[in-house]
Amino acid sequence: MRVEWETVIGLEIHAELKTKTKIFCSCPNEFGGKENTHVCPVCLGLPGALPVLNKQVVEYAVRAGVALNCAIQSYSKFDRKNYFYPDLPTAYQISQYDLPICRNGYLEIEVNGEKKKIRINRIHLEEDAGKLLHSGSSITSSQYSLADYNRAGVPLIEIVTEPDLSSAEEARVFLEQLRAVLEYTEVSDVKMEEGSLRCDANISLRPVGSTKLGTKMEIKNMNSFRALERALAYEIERQQEVLEEGGKIVQETRAWDEGKGMTAVMRSKEEAHDYRYFPDPDLAPIILEPEWVEEIRASLPELPEARKERLVQELGLSAYDAGVLTASRALAEFFDQTVAVYNAPKVVANWIMVEYLGLLNANNLELEKSKITPKQLATLLIVQAEGKISGKIAKKVFAEMFATGKDPEKIIKEKGLVQISDEGALAAVVDKVIAANPQSVEDYRGGKKKALGYLVGQVMKETKGQANPGVVNKLLQEKLK
Amino acid sequence: MSSLLGLTGHELQALLTKKEISSTDLVKEYLTRIKMVDDQIKALVTVTEKEALEQARKADGLREKGVKLSPLAGIPLALSDNICTAGIRTTCSSRMLENFVPPYKATVVEKLAEAKAVLVGKCNLDEFGLGTTTENSAFFATHNPHDLQAVPGGACGGAAAAVAGGEAVFALGTDTGGSLREPASFCGVIGFKPTYGSVSRYGVIPCASSLDQVGSLTRDMTDCALVMNAISGHDPQDSTSVSGATSDFTNFLTDDVKGLKIGIPQEYLQGRVVPEVMASFEQAVKKLEELGAHCAEVSLAHQEAIVATYQIIVAAEASSNLARFDGVRYGLRIEGEDVDSLFKKTRSQGLGAEAKKQIILGTYVLSSAQYEDYYLKALKVRALIKEELAKVFQEYDCLLTPTTPTVAFDLGADKEKISRGKLDSLTCLANLAGIPALSLPWGTLQGRPVGLQLLSRACGEETLFRVGYTLEQNTNQTRLKLKGKEVK
Ligand SMILES: [Zn+2]
Numbered sequence: 001m002r003v004e005w006e007t008v009i010g011l012e013i014h015a016e017l018k019t020k021t022k023i024f025c026s027c028p029n030e031f032g033g034k035e036n037t038h039v040c041p042v043c044l045g046l047p048g049a050l051p052v053l054n055k056q057v058v059e060y061a062v063r064a065g066v067a068l069n070c071a072i073q074s075y076s077k078f079d080r081k082n083y084f085y086p087d088l089p090t091a092y093q094i095s096q097y098d099l100p101i102c103r104n105g106y107l108e109i110e111v112n113g114e115k116k117k118i119r120i121n122r123i124h125l126e127e128d129a130g131k132l133l134h135s136g137s138s139i140t141s142s143q144y145s146l147a148d149y150n151r152a153g154v155p156l157i158e159i160v161t162e163p164d165l166s167s168a169e170e171a172r173v174f175l176e177q178l179r180a181v182l183e184y185t186e187v188s189d190v191k192m193e194e195g196s197l198r199c200d201a202n203i204s205l206r207p208v209g210s211t212k213l214g215t216k217m218e219i220k221n222m223n224s225f226r227a228l229e230r231a232l233a234y235e236i237e238r239q240q241e242v243l244e245e246g247g248k249i250v251q252e253t254r255a256w257d258e259g260k261g262m263t264a265v266m267r268s269k270e271e272a273h274d275y276r277y278f279p280d281p282d283l284a285p286i287i288l289e290p291e292w293v294e295e296i297r298a299s300l301p302e303l304p305e306a307r308k309e310r311l312v313q314e315l316g317l318s319a320y321d322a323g324v325l326t327a328s329r330a331l332a333e334f335f336d337q338t339v340a341v342y343n344a345p346k347v348v349a350n351w352i353m354v355e356y357l358g359l360l361n362a363n364n365l366e367l368e369k370s371k372i373t374p375k376q377l378a379t380l381l382i383v384q385a386e387g388k389i390s391g392k393i394a395k396k397v398f399a400e401m402f403a404t405g406k407d408p409e410k411i412i413k414e415k416g417l418v419q420i421s422d423e424g425a426l427a428a429v430v431d432k433v434i435a436a437n438p439q440s441v442e443d444y445r446g447g448k449k450k451a452l453g454y455l456v457g458q459v460m461k462e463t464k465g466q467a468n469p470g471v472v473n474k475l476l477q478e479k480l481k
Numbered sequence: 482m483s484s485l486l487g488l489t490g491h492e493l494q495a496l497l498t499k500k501e502i503s504s505t506d507l508v509k510e511y512l513t514r515i516k517m518v519d520d521q522i523k524a525l526v527t528v529t530e531k532e533a534l535e536q537a538r539k540a541d542g543l544r545e546k547g548v549k550l551s552p553l554a555g556i557p558l559a560l561s562d563n564i565c566t567a568g569i570r571t572t573c574s575s576r577m578l579e580n581f582v583p584p585y586k587a588t589v590v591e592k593l594a595e596a597k598a599v600l601v602g603k604c605n606l607d608e609f610g611l612g613t614t615t616e617n618s619a620f621f622a623t624h625n626p627h628d629l630q631a632v633p634g635g636a637c638g639g640a641a642a643a644v645a646g647g648e649a650v651f652a653l654g655t656d657t658g659g660s661l662r663e664p665a666s667f668c669g670v671i672g673f674k675p676t677y678g679s680v681s682r683y684g685v686i687p688c689a690s691s692l693d694q695v696g697s698l699t700r701d702m703t704d705c706a707l708v709m710n711a712i713s714g715h716d717p718q719d720s721t722s723v724s725g726a727t728s729d730f731t732n733f734l735t736d737d738v739k740g741l742k743i744g745i746p747q748e749y750l751q752g753r754v755v756p757e758v759m760a761s762f763e764q765a766v767k768k769l770e771e772l773g774a775h776c777a778e779v780s781l782a783h784q785e786a787i788v789a790t791y792q793i794i795v796a797a798e799a800s801s802n803l804a805r806f807d808g809v810r811y812g813l814r815i816e817g818e819d820v821d822s823l824f825k826k827t828r829s830q831g832l833g834a835e836a837k838k839q840i841i842l843g844t845y846v847l848s849s850a851q852y853e854d855y856y857l858k859a860l861k862v863r864a865l866i867k868e869e870l871a872k873v874f875q876e877y878d879c880l881l882t883p884t885t886p887t888v889a890f891d892l893g894a895d896k897e898k899i900s901r902g903k904l905d906s907l908t909c910l911a912n913l914a915g916i917p918a919l920s921l922p923w924g925t926l927q928g929r930p931v932g933l934q935l936l937s938r939a940c941g942e943e944t945l946f947r948v949g950y951t952l953e954q955n956t957n958q959t960r961l962k963l964k965g966k967e968v969k
Binding site: 052 | 565583683684
């Protein structure tokens with residue numbers, strides 16, 4: 001009998017917190033910058049320099065924790081994770097080992113219309129390491145490596161899920177949903193391409209119905225949502241093949257190669273480090289007052305799930321549309337603000353999803369950097385609804401707004417795009433079109449109703465799209481009776 | 482030998498205030514003395530002549546202008562070479578940092594600079610503070626000014642020898658398990674380790690962070706109080722620094738021990754302290770009773786575990802603290818074929834035998850297979866020791882012991898044999914518990930100084946100063962003559 005396999009996936013996500021300064025010193029926490037300019041004795045690990053915890057880091061971690069339904073721990077502490085690597089200035093990373101700041105949370109995802117709760121085991125705080133640039137392909141094969149410690153000491157939260165995900169798609173959806181929560185709560189920039197959001201996965205297969213977990217494999221180096229899904233799909237297939245051929249999965253760490261579309265061994269279990277964790281004697285434990293945690297909870301913005309629910313329940317949008325519109329806080333705000341001016345949620349939703357997102361994608365632009373304001377979009381839609389411009393013209397105006405940031409009325413006025421609804425003004429054009437297309441006129445009168453459409457099109461063409469199609473239709477029908 | 486060299490800081494300050502001497506004269510006197518005796522004592526790793534003369538000139542200038550100056554202004558001092566000085570190399574007496582010039586200074590250095598005290602040199606120590614005789618310095622051994630054949634104690638032997646040998650009026654060092662008090666005892670000066678967290682550790686290269694505390698080496702209790710006034714207080718750059726108002730330590734200098742309850746852990750001292758030292762110690766107990774204190778025997782709970790607990794914690798923390806010296810960013814670098822061999826070569830050649838021993842031990846006790854049996858257990862025992870001591874201090878105002886099981890022994894001698902185990906067995910308790918401790922000279926045995934140790938509850942500095950000051954005022958045992966002729 002053929003064995004059916006089920007997949008068990010757990011994720012470990014690192015998110016950089018966008019606090020003003022680093023976790024243990026007052027160096028600026030900024031992406032980029034000239035190499036080794038955002039450094040000081042503390043984040044360079046010079047001997048005798050001491051870490052002092054940045055309170056904003058704790059606040060951000062708590063904010064993420066409450067948004068992810070975690071129990072915030074009133075007592076947590078920092079530990080040293082000891083290992084040698086040139087990007088790690090002190091040869092230990094300050095992290096939280098057995099007493100993390102947040103525990104036992106969850107995040108709900110929806111895949112193929114089904115909702116599922118993914119449990120979060122813990123969220124802990126730690127510092128980031130510096131960056132190495134190798135002259136060759138790896139540290140061991142390089143003539144030299146350059147070290148930049150600007151990133152050393154940037155605050156991170158590591159979010160560890162329970163192994164509750166059962167497909168590559170679920171993993172991708174979870175990560176997208178998590179990204180949205182971290183973006184809504186404004187704790188992280190969550191840019192995978194800049195490395196402010198990083199994801200590793202643990203994956204194993206087991207026969208359906210088995211409760212015992214299979215040998216887990218750690219997958220690293222997945223630098224986009226697509227990479228995560230592809231890497232896991234690849235790994236599921238690979239492991240299934242091994243198992244079906246009677247082979248055994250050995251515990252190891254594998255790296256995803258985006259170019260080759262496959263995973264390869266990074267290190268075996270035997271090469272795993274003993275990190276010799278122990279409490280960092282340079283730092284006091286973090287003791288949180290419940291009142292402070294409640295203050296943070298109260299200050300949370302509406303989260304993606306709640307917002308989506310509201311769009312469906314109160315505004316009558318489909319779950320799919322609501323999901324797209326709430327995927328980022330900026331987009332959701334844009335939608336809400338547009339609807340606040342022009343209360344036609346479905347029309348606004350359509351415009352944003354088709355026209356606006358289309359233009360943003362085509363121009364590879366982020367919403368935050370676009371020139372259009374919600375008020376401008378609302379005005380455009382109002383002008384269209386009032387019949388002053390046609391849908392076709394509206395799209396043209398919108399493209400112009402997107403390019404220049406000008407108000408729609410101004411564009412319509414400057415370009416003379418106001419719709420012509422005056423029967424007197426249109427009658428002459430209609431007469432001209434009838435005269436010029438005797439064949440179509442004959443077809444129409446002969447019963448081919450479709451010919452009318454052609455004639456309307458001709459009138460629209462003559463008026464450069466400005467004629468009111470309804471009026472043109474009416475005039476043509478009257479004249480061809 | 483000039484008469485200035487034997488004076489204390491406050492005695493010199495009186496002369497400076499009366500303008501009988503200038504700081505420049507005083508510093509020149511000290512620099513001359515250093516040139517004269519340091520080739521024999523070898524207390525200093527670096528002499529900061531140029532900086533010292535400049536600082537002295539500045540202090541004199543301010544005094545000329547009538548600016549009100551601190552009691553330490555213009556007074557020559559030395560620093561143990563594990564305390565970072567901006568622009569002046571800070572070696573920890575290690576090959577690893579032989580040419581390391583920190584771009585930043587320790588908070589205590591900043592505070593002494595504000596007080597306009599004058600740095601004359603950086604002192605030799607056991608490499609990274611690991612040792613009890615200063616023989617573990619990568620550069621050279623320091624000699625005891627009282628007897629050049631003898632060790633000065635350690636880890637901060639250079640700092641104690643500098644004060645005892647007239648090369649500095651006072652010095653700062655660090656105390657991890659007795660690294661200040663033990664050399665103070667061997668060299669016949671006052672060594673004070675304050676409550677953990679009362680003096681900033683920022684810029685002090687750590688040995689074992691949860692035990693290390695900066696303290697002072699002085700010639701009398703008044704100087705000890707003045708130095709503590711200058712260096713203690715909350716530091717926002719040190720998370721383990723205690724907050725709250727700082728006291729004026731000179732208020733604690735009272736000549737009165739009447740009614741004080743002093744505990745003596747007789748059982749713990751039995752078999753650890755050599756008979757001659759024990760006999761001197763008994764004299765001190767008698768003297769204190771004469772002066773009105775009540776001395777009684779106390780037993781220390783978990784006494785058999787004290788030294789082992791201390792050793793495990795030192796090794797664990799030191800192994801992690803010393804890991805950053807990898808040859809990548811600063812300090813010694815020995816090139817290798819790849820980065821791993823660079824790490825290995827640099828650390829093999831840059832670190833001495835004792836540092837390596839502690840790293841191996843620390844790595845072992847922290848390894849996941851051993852953690853629970855060693856490190857975690859040590860943390861638990863440490864908590865128990867602290868708890869039990871707190872109970873003892875509910876009944877007693879302070880504890881009294883000899884500082885060391887023996888007086889200073891010859892360089893190169895088998896110290897484990899002579900000290901019947903561990904030289905820091907009487908001192909490390911204070912570090913485990915984070916409590917203040919004072920080592921006070923108490924005469925000599927065949928020319929080698931004996932030390933008395935006093936321990937009190939956390940933030941119980943007042944009692945220690947009271948007992949120390951009373952003994953100083955009522956006996957001639959605590960202020961030993963500066964060793965000059967013998968050295969020359
Ligand atoms: Zn920094």
